[in-house]
Amino acid sequence: MGDGLAAASHLCTAAFFDRPVLAVAPDLLGATIRHGPVVVRLTEVEAYGGVDDPASHAARGPTPRSAVMFGPPGRAYVYLSYGVHWCVNIVCGPPGQACAVLLRAGEVLAGHDLLRPRWPTLPERDLARGPGRLGRVLAAGPTMTGTSVTGDGPLTLYRPALDADPGADPAAVTRTARATRIDSGPRIGIRSATERPWRFWLADDPTVSGPRRPPARP
DNA sequence: ATTATGATCGTCT
């Protein structure tokens, strides 16, 4: 391959996403997502709990927009944020639960030739820092909604390089093989269910968009 | 460094 992906070229399977969203979300940290020549290592995600989560777009049942989340896991849900930014989620869990993981930030590993001319002054660590900018470097758009991220669509997700056993059962892909600590805290930019610490990030990673320290324990 | 504001449009009421 020659682009640095060799150590991380294990596809995330549909079974990887067919687990509780609170298990999938932290397991996506350190994973890489690719669209064409652009590759990003994920450093920050948020879990959304579907029908039981007031902060989720799926909270009030299926609508034309949220319908994809009610379908099978491993597909992309792309929505327009504030009329400006296209943000990427991955559907998780069994059909009907409408759980998803919002990809919030990452480190660009490949594709600089394409990206750098378009944002010549943006600091390296900011290229995919925040869900809007991450969606931007991935060229996310509405037509991506419903496409699979397990190999057949424009977006492809690869398991973390440190989870290197190709035959491992998805349920065994845990933090035990991970070198980096994971922190968690409240999700960003929402007004309900703010008590749920469902935002996850790689501790001390400079590409994380929000607060990099977990809230103080009372 | 932090804070304020405009942009901009699909989605749902």
Added chain:
DNA sequence: GACGATCATAATG
């Protein structure tokens, strides 16, 4: 017609 799972820019301490 109102409201965002946000970001860039400008103004201010």
